[in-house]
Amino acid sequence: MSSAIKYLFFFLISFSYAQLPEGFVYVKQVVPDLDVDLRYYSNNNFIGKPVKGYETDKLILTVEAANALKKIQKELQDMNLCLLVFDGYRPQQAVNHFIDWAKDLNDTVNKHAFYPNVDKRNLFKEEYIATRSGHSKGSTVDLTIIDGNTGEPLDMGSSFDFFGEVSWVNYNNITEKQKANRMLLQQVMLKYGFRNYPKEWWHFTLRNEPFPKTYFDFPVQ
Ligand SMILES: C[C@@H](N)C(=O)N[C@H](C)C(=O)O
Numbered sequence: 348m349s350s351a352i353k354y355l356f357f358f359l360i361s362f363s364y365a366q367l368p369e370g371f372v373y374v375k376q377v378v379p380d381l382d383v384d385l386r387y388y389s390n391n392n393f394i395g396k397p398v399k400g401y402e403t404d405k406l407i408l409t410v411e412a413a414n415a416l417k418k419i420q421k422e423l424q425d426m427n428l429c430l431l432v433f434d435g436y437r438p439q440q441a442v443n444h445f446i447d448w449a450k451d452l453n454d455t456v457n458k459h460a461f462y463p464n465v466d467k468r469n470l471f472k473e474e475y476i477a478t479r480s481g482h483s484k485g486s487t488v489d490l491t492i493i494d495g496n497t498g499e500p501l502d503m504g505s506s507f508d509f510f511g512e513v514s515w516v517n518y519n520n521i522t523e524k525q526k527a528n529r530m531l532l533q534q535v536m537l538k539y540g541f542r543n544y545p546k547e548w549w550h551f552t553l554r555n556e557p558f559p560k561t562y563f564d565f566p567v568q
């Protein structure tokens with residue numbers, strides 16, 4: 348490719364990304380081969396429709412969190428595995444949408460798939476959803492591991508955002524294979540500086556997060 352064409356290519360690419368606050372990146376610019384399925388941009392989530400503040404399916408994180416994911420992806424690829432990310436930076440307006448949704452107890456369209464055994468009124472009380480989320484600080488991710496050949500997620504014993512005891516990391520009544528898959532995810536995430544939230548096997552926060560006290564609200568666009 349000639350340098351003029353290269354320049355044009357990067358010029359055009361840069362138009363598809365908005366300007367982010369300093370310290371944040373579009374993760375695909377750091378880890379181009381990362382699989383992302385931003386669930387809150389879709390109907391496939393616990394509220395059953397796209398969430399406010401998610402205007403595109405582009406994953407955004409702090410630079411530090413994205414760099415850590417790059418190392419994790421590399422380590423997994425050496426085992427013919429990859430990461431699949433469901434959520435990263437989450438604006439406060441999205442969290443506020445969750446809070447408003449929770450007030451309408453008649454709206455249970457996706458209860459069967461995401462919280463069949465938890466009363467909707469208890470989702471915040473039981474800490475499956477937070478009113479002030481680590482995600483809004485930009486260094487928290489929800490993710491799993493997929494098989495490099497098939498693209499199928501490893502069996503973790505429950506699906507992403509299945510709110511209930513079966514998703515607690517140390518839940519015992521799952522198969523040895525499911526436990527081993529959870530442990531692999533734990534091990535690789537902890538190795539590169541993340542800590543897990545014990546009630547959700549998929550939720551990890553960078554220990555040395557650069558914005559530990561700031562809840563951001565810029566949209567995902
Ligand atoms: C909603 C779920 N994906 C999640 O991220 N839960 C934690 C507790 C949060 O809301 O920060």
Ligand SMILES: [Zn+2]
Nearest residue numbers: 488489550551
């Ligand atoms: Zn999460």
